[in-house]
Amino acid sequence: MRSLNISEDAINQVAAKEQRELERREKAYRGDRPPLELGDRIVILVDDGLATGASMRAAAIALRQHNPKKMIGAVPVSAPETCNSLQVEVDEMICSQTPQPFLAVGLWYDKFDQTSDEEVRDLLEHSVDQQTAQNV
Numbered sequence: 001m002r003s004l005n006i007s008e009d010a011i012n013q014v015a016a017k018e019q020r021e022l023e024r025r026e027k028a029y030r031g032d033r034p035p036l037e038l039g040d041r042i043v044i045l046v047d048d049g050l051a052t053g054a055s056m057r058a059a060a061i062a063l064r065q066h067n068p069k070k071m072i073g074a075v076p077v078s079a080p081e082t083c084n085s086l087q088v089e090v091d092e093m094i095c096s097q098t099p100q101p102f103l104a105v106g107l108w109y110d111k112f113d114q115t116s117d118e119e120v121r122d123l124l125e126h127s128v129d130q131q132t133a134q135n136v
Helices: 008-030 054-063 080-086 117-135
Strands: 042-044 071-076 092-097
Touching: 008 117, 042 054, 054 071, 054 080, 080 092
Parallel strands: 042 071, 071 092
Antiparallel strands: none
16 A cells, blocks of 8 residues: 555545445345344355455455354356455355456456345345245
């Protein structure tokens, strides 16, 4: 960071902004539902692809604190070195394709739109409805 002349204050400001965004999304997506108990579960982390792997690495580190039975990372496309490096963060890492050169995740999709908050809420609500129906 020093070589890029980025101050610690600037880094702290960005970190605080990202923390607020994480909290906003958690509230928007979870609603009143409590966090899942992961201690006896196999957790599968899925991403649309890995360039640096920073988001999956952060998720794996956060989830590891909840002691899942097993953690699996799964992506359709990844930079080869990123796929290899994430194998130490999860119990199993599945990368369907690791093309050389990789360049960027979006290049491997015909359509690469962002998922809206509304779409995420709808999918989670559908999942909850399906789980409730199975338990009845």
